[in-house]
Amino acid sequence: MEQKSLTHVRIVGAGLIGTSIALALRAAGVNVWLSDSDPRSEALARDLMGGDNLFDSVEELCIVATPPDALSDVIATELKRNPALRVMDTGSIKSKPVLDVSTSELPAPRFAPTHPMAGREISGPESARGDLFQGRPWILCLEGVEPELVAMVEEVVSLCGANPIRRTVAEHDRAVALVSHLPQIVASLLAAQLQGADPLDMELSGAGLRDTTRIADSDPQLWSQIIAGNSQALRPLLINLQSDLSQAIQSLDHPVSMQSLVENGRRGRAAIPGKHGGKARNYTYLAIVIDDKPGQLAAIIESCAKAQVNIEDLAIEHTPGQETGLITLAFSPEDSVIVAAHLEKEGWKVHPSR
Amino acid sequence: MEQKSLTHVRIVGAGLIGTSIALALRAAGVNVWLSDSDPRSEALARDLMGGDNLFDSVEELCIVATPPDALSDVIATELKRNPALRVMDTGSIKSKPVLDVSTSELPAPRFAPTHPMAGREISGPESARGDLFQGRPWILCLEGVEPELVAMVEEVVSLCGANPIRRTVAEHDRAVALVSHLPQIVASLLAAQLQGADPLDMELSGAGLRDTTRIADSDPQLWSQIIAGNSQALRPLLINLQSDLSQAIQSLDHPVSMQSLVENGRRGRAAIPGKHGGKARNYTYLAIVIDDKPGQLAAIIESCAKAQVNIEDLAIEHTPGQETGLITLAFSPEDSVIVAAHLEKEGWKVHPSR
16 A cells, blocks of 8 residues: 655535645645635635645645535546546545446546544534544545555544544445434424423423434534435334334323333443443433532532542533532443542532432 | 421332432421332331431321322322321322322312422432432422412422422423423434444444433333323324424435424424523533543633633533543533633633534
């Protein structure tokens, strides 16, 4: 495998992803030329990069970071334009651009489908940062891609500080349908049921409703393209969900059926791995009542740091009409014993759980 | 309204709720007699209360804190046993015990249906605390209840430090169906889809999947009774969801339909009120890359405290295979400007958003 270092890269699409890659590569000394069909985004992105981005040579790699709708057209244009150019994309769905390249008799080995998993709740060049991908997974679907391009892609991922994960195109699209697109649709459908609700009802909302609907705040235009683009992998999952929902409605009055429904959910949830992609998560939760004012959260986190434990997760719950809050902290079972004793000794009101 | 102070209270059901009420009342100097059909729970709860709980007089109030299944029987037994006794319950559904009392020709004005909203992710007397209800909403359905009992109920809520919220029985059951029971069923159904998934797929799970399925970890036996008990209010909500899901499956390939789906979700989510039951939430989010090790979270929270801002919400995201983490903090728009500048000055890598 050739070990040539990248010197000239062109990026098409000056959104959050394209501009963040541009910033990371530029910081690493790569010459970057960033363009966008929207002049405002292009100008803003160039400003963020510290001025002009003229080239003194022809680029070796083109990174296509447009919205899903425009991907295939831009990839085709680039592959046709320059027979020596290599192209990678950063879209959320991989089967469509790959299919479009192969059915257009374009040189498939010169196209690398990739997907950096970052930027979930932010968008636009104004949110871009060179460290956006630091430590985040970056999926690479490199079957059939020529070795020179594989090396380039790996260099881009490495310069961005991301964590490369190899998957086939089919594996990628199936996985994101399940772990990303299905939860998005479900959260949106659930949140949609709240439209027109009586504000008195909504006053009783708790952390459960807020958590289950958080991602319903996502960008409608981007997500409409992602969902429609991965409909093939999504449809069987939704049909399965539909069948389970119909069955639940049928047996809503039967505690035994409802118990299996909740038990099945617990079993499924246990399949979500813990941090660092390792073993399945097994946290112990500590609930702590605090005054809902600046400094309280800091003090409690400081106490945990003193106990030399690692906080795995944290949730803050506010009560309507009150200045009291509830903090729930997740720890490994071993850490939880240490930290619970430490916090109690320091005078915190700790409610251990499960 | 009589302003007599409670002196003798009996509590039936030594679970999380009953034992926590017992601890709060005992701490306030009320004589409490706690019983449970399970001798182990009763013994444990009595230990937690610091020994025996014998009475020197007849109780004025009986608080029924059994699982939903047993509520109506216990309420009826108590109302029949002593014509002077007043009874309140703490169950999650209000129409069923009220219906059961009224159709049994029991003295309805001597029964007060209430629902303390606390204890979501913990259970059993071992998790009980006298401050469990501190600052939490406690729904009271007091239409038709005699003034003496109203005063007693208000005193219990006040001694527990909870925030009394008046609703009719119908309003209560409709509200919790929407803001609590529907999200529970949806989270359980979604999480159930993960059963048997390829572990390689699950490795790509992010915060979105974790948040949407968190409450799927709830207690199956308790929730089966809650769902079945509130099926009347839940059914139309689930049928509506089913219809929206079917429509989504039909139009999965159409970006315009998918865009409305996500837009409807955003509109519904905007109906969830912010903290303290006030205006709709309007947070600004800051994403911060940290080393995933003890002390980092503490340092960042400490920085926020120094800037004198209030953290409204916080999420921790771990990346598979990496020791880097991403912390997302939510602030009021005004606070976010102050804290972002402060954090940047202190050298944190802050990604402002929306």
